[in-house]
Amino acid sequence: MANGYGGSSSSSSATSTTSLKRTYVFSGETKTAPIGYHYMPNGSLMSDIEHIERFGGKKPEIKQLVLDDSNIGYNLPSRKKFKIIADKGAVFSLWVKNVGENKFYNFETGQFQSAETGVLRKKMTRGDYTGTINFPVTSAARQYDFLLLADYTSGTVHAPYAEVRDEDGVIRANQSVGSDSLMLKKVIYSSASQILTITPLSVSGNTSFGSATLSGAATRSNFGGSIKKSPFTITVTTANGKAVRIDQQPSVFNFTGRITADLHLAAELVNESDDQSICFFGDDNSTVATPRSTDTVDGAVEAGRNVVMDTNVANKMKVGDRVTGTGISSSAIVTVTALNPDEDNVKEFSVSESVTVSDGVTLSFTPPHYFKYQSLDNIAYIPEGATILGSDADAITSLTNTSGVISTSVALTELTGKTANIVDAYGVPSVTSGGVLTFENKISRDVEDPSTAVADGETFYFYGYGRNSINTMTGWDLEITNLKAEITTVTTTTTGATSSSTAVGVTSGHGIMDDITIVSSPNMNVSAANPTVTNIASYDVSSATTATLTLSSAQTLESGETLTFSGAGQTVTITGDIKVLNVGRTSTIYLNIDDFLTATTETA
Numbered sequence: 345m346a347n348g349y350g351g352s353s354s355s356s357s358a359t360s361t362t363s364l365k366r367t368y369v370f371s372g373e374t375k376t377a378p379i380g381y382h383y384m385p386n387g388s389l390m391s392d393i394e395h396i397e398r399f400g401g402k403k404p405e406i407k408q409l410v411l412d413d414s415n416i417g418y419n420l421p422s423r424k425k426f427k428i429i430a431d432k433g434a435v436f437s438l439w440v441k442n443v444g445e446n447k448f449y450n451f452e453t454g455q456f457q458s459a460e461t462g463v464l465r466k467k468m469t470r471g472d473y474t475g476t477i478n479f480p481v482t483s484a485a486r487q488y489d490f491l492l493l494a495d496y497t498s499g500t501v502h503a504p505y506a507e508v509r510d511e512d513g514v515i516r517a518n519q520s521v522g523s524d525s526l527m528l529k530k531v532i533y534s535s536a537s538q539i540l541t542i543t544p545l546s547v548s549g550n551t552s553f554g555s556a557t558l559s560g561a562a563t564r565s566n567f568g569g570s571i572k573k574s575p576f577t578i579t580v581t582t583a584n585g586k587a588v589r590i591d592q593q594p595s596v597f598n599f600t601g602r603i604t605a606d607l608h609l610a611a612e613l614v615n616e617s618d619d620q621s622i623c624f625f626g627d628d629n630s631t632v633a634t635p636r637s638t639d640t641v642d643g644a645v646e647a648g649r650n651v652v653m654d655t656n657v658a659n660k661m662k663v664g665d666r667v668t669g670t671g672i673s674s675s676a677i678v679t680v681t682a683l684n685p686d687e688d689n690v691k692e693f694s695v696s697e698s699v700t701v702s703d704g705v706t707l708s709f710t711p712p713h714y715f716k717y718q719s720l721d722n723i724a725y726i727p728e729g730a731t732i733l734g735s736d737a738d739a740i741t742s743l744t745n746t747s748g749v750i751s752t753s754v755a756l757t758e759l760t761g762k763t764a765n766i767v768d769a770y771g772v773p774s775v776t777s778g779g780v781l782t783f784e785n786k787i788s789r790d791v792e793d794p795s796t797a798v799a800d801g802e803t804f805y806f807y808g809y810g811r812n813s814i815n816t817m818t819g820w821d822l823e824i825t826n827l828k829a830e831i832t833t834v835t836t837t838t839t840g841a842t843s844s845s846t847a848v849g850v851t852s853g854h855g856i857m858d859d860i861t862i863v864s865s866p867n868m869n870v871s872a873a874n875p876t877v878t879n880i881a882s883y884d885v886s887s888a889t890t891a892t893l894t895l896s897s898a899q900t901l902e903s904g905e906t907l908t909f910s911g912a913g914q915t916v917t918i919t920g921d922i923k924v925l926n927v928g929r930t931s932t933i934y935l936n937i938d939d940f941l942t943a944t945t946e947t948a
Contacts, residue, residue: 364395379435379467380497393499403499404434404468409492411530413518414568418486418534422479422566428492430468435495438464440477443487454478467498485535492528502528537564538930540820544580544918545934547600547807552943555583560932563922571924573823580937581915585885585947587857589912591940594827594920598939600807601817601931603726635668635708637661642691644703650685650694651701657683657693661709669707671700680709727816730808809936819928827920829940831913834861839890841903846875846895850907853883853891857912857944865907869899877909884948916941 364382407429416422440449450462494500503522543560546553561576685694839849861877875895883891
């Protein structure tokens, strides 16, 4: 009676609880054993676990709870499917709990309630069980616990615990499999919808875009979700007295993320092995640093990139060094790209661009420098390659000695104390960390007054262009397609009649750009081509809208005649399609209009 039923078993460990007797006939009546129990030959009830412990046998195993753990939005009703994979005969109970409101899901009514009833308890009759949970609208974000209990009475167990950790060593409970106890827990969160805003922006701060109306577009969804391809529209409208033209159609590479951080000078780092640096200033951040060595050219080079020297180049230079000397422009940044590039001459090296140097010329080789800046702000999402721009005019001037964009980018990000947080405790993760940034080029300081050192407590914007950088900075993975920019046609009327004159008075000069705008009208003489506006005069938007235009050819026009202007305008409409593969944190991405639009100021 090895299995308790009067027969022997060659291998008691292989005995399955599915072979146990679940019904018993007594006085002509068939009785069915409760889940987790079976009848013994004498008609007595015995739990499956007792049978296994007394006679041996295999415990049925719950393999996995499969659950989409992406966030759901609390302001919209949602549904989540789940699947339980287990051995046939395994018994489980499943609770779904709204932690914040202390409510439990009733699998019979499909609603959450205060009473702990309607728990799902099932015995597996096949290898998997699939169900659906309905999540209602709530007033705030919530945590939902999925509690899967392996039924002790039936002898059911979970698969052995297999832990999963992220790159920071934090346990990912939802991705881990199995449990060493009877209970397995997984968690999902509801959160406010995350919003992505697309806004046009002049990154360089072009003053001709000043006071422009920049109208963006927004889309929203649950964190970690996705959005099917949908159209979007954004517009750029210049202020009165200014005009805009389209230089080229926009590209996906014109979109950028942006992060703001304060920087403090940490250290100057001399790096003699990395070939990315093109910064060659000395300690005063102004004069060129002292060369590491010099050597003489052995044989003239005419518009070439390979140069032969008198000495073995490995003893004179390193990849990344700047090359200077007679024949090479002092403003050119020519660097060493390879030593013995053809592997046939140890005295030969190659450079980053074509040069012309004479035989016998002395060349100097200057090592590159990196500069490190420290930030106590969050720099965790600043991608390598991000460009930097000062947040105010003083910073820009100090960084570039111009009013333009700083010509440097992030070469390396080193985080200190990287910590993963949960924003509002409901599943929208964020990484916050200060750290050190290393730049490709030197950020200059005022030599005369070191106290004005830039990047020492100044606020800077970091821009990361393209899909990968935007994903790093915002968490949004985007596919942007079908981009198109169109100018709204400008029309106005003449203020008086003209006779064979190039001067034409108009009621409004808004959106007209001299030397660009082409004008047409029903009475226009187009024997050669529609004329171009070559000058705009008597146009002062502070007092009036009227203007006097000079055309490239004389025209005879009626008073009040409607003129149509093309080539420039006041409003540019940009359309496209956006598909969201992954919803990140509420963020704004920018379309850098400097890359494809030109704005001018035409008013007096």
